[in-house]
Amino acid sequence: MLLIFGLSVFFRTVGQGDFHCPNCGGDRHYRQRVARRWFTLFFVPVIPLNRVGEVIECATCRTRFNLDVLRLPTAQQMAAALPMAMRAAAAEVLTAGDPSGSAARARAVEAVRGYGLADYDDEMLAADLEQPTDGAAEVIAQAGAQLTTEAREWFLAQVVRIALAGGAIGNGERQALHTVAGRLGMTPAHAVGVISTTEGAARE
Ligand SMILES: [Zn+2]
Numbered sequence: 001m002l003l004i005f006g007l008s009v010f011f012r013t014v015g016q017g018d019f020h021c022p023n024c025g026g027d028r029h030y031r032q033r034v035a036r037r038w039f040t041l042f043f044v045p046v047i048p049l050n051r052v053g054e055v056i057e058c059a060t061c062r063t064r065f066n067l068d069v070l071r072l073p074t075a076q077q078m079a080a081a082l083p084m085a086m087r088a089a090a091a092e093v094l095t096a097g098d099p100s101g102s103a104a105r106a107r108a109v110e111a112v113r114g115y116g117l118a119d120y121d122d123e124m125l126a127a128d129l130e131q132p133t134d135g136a137a138e139v140i141a142q143a144g145a146q147l148t149t150e151a152r153e154w155f156l157a158q159v160v161r162i163a164l165a166g167g168a169i170g171n172g173e174r175q176a177l178h179t180v181a182g183r184l185g186m187t188p189a190h191a192v193g194v195i196s197t198t199e200g201a202a203r204e
Contacts, residue, residue, distance in 0.1 A: 005041050009052055012036065020072045021058040022065070027074045029059040032067075078146050083117035085143030088136035089159045089180045091128045096176035097166050099129050104166035111158040137183050144184035152184045153194050160198040169199065 015032035035052045038045035055064040073081070090108035097104065105122055112120040144152055159180055163173040174195070181191030 003041070004043070005039065006043075007037055007049070008040050008043075008045065009035050009037050010045055011055075011057075014054075017070075018074060018076075019056065019058075019070055020074045021061060021063065022069065022072065023063040024058060024061040026060075027076055028061075031057045031059060033057055033064075073142075079116065081139065081143045081146070083112055083115040083120070085140045086112045086115045086155070086158065087117075087120075087125075087128050088132070088139045089155075090125070090162055091132055092136065092180060093159050093163050093173055093176045094125075094129060095132075096172040097163055097170055101166040104162055107162045107165035111162060114158065140180060140183040141185070144186075147184070152186055153190075155184060156181050156186065156191065156194045157198045160195050161202070164199065164202045169195075 011033040013031045013033050017030060017032075018027055019030045020026070021028040021030070032054065033056075034054050037049040037052055039047035039049060054067060056067060056069050057064045090111055094101075094104060094108055099105075105125055109120055109122055109125055112125075143155070147155060156177070160169070160177060163169045163177060169177070177195055178188060178191050181194070182188070186194070
């Protein structure tokens with residue numbers, strides 16, 4: 001009898017989830033798979049040998065990546081980052097001015113809603129003011145990294161309007177606006193431009 005034996009690599013699924021696939025470019029389902037070499041007899045794996053690696057396989061295009069690919073944010077996570085960033089920025093500028101001013105608070109709620117968090121309200125704002133977002137700086141930087149220059153200007157202008165809703169911008173508020181702008185990745189000169197343009201528009 002002729003014995004046909006060999007070595008083959010087989011994949012076993014050890015986990016799954018959603019990720020951003022850099023190959024087919026979207027939020028996709030993935031399978032986390034461990035590759036192991038097997039000794040085969042008549043093409044049937046009979047003896048497990050060494051583990052040869054662990055991969056993330058896209059369920060849509062089947063491309064395999066190493067585990068680092070899971071560090072890329074999904075589109076869903078990126079979308080969630082924007083309202084988070086506005087909450088952090090609004091809390092920052094309100095805290096620097098008068099956090100109890102109703103006009104400024106209403107403007108802050110509107111700004112967060114404008115970034116997609118439709119059920120944000122004054123109660124949630126109060127909670128944000130009481131307990132500032134963990135890693136607010138990072139949350140804003142993360143949002144800034146995915147925004148175009150124009151979108152950063154728009155974001156900052158929203159924060160400026162929160163400060164303006166309470167009257168003229170005070171020194172503390174101005175400083176907070178610059179802090180937010182810096183975290184968004186804007187230069188101080190760029191920030192001054194956006195702040196004064198927004199102030200000018202409010203005076204008209
Ligand atoms: Zn894919």
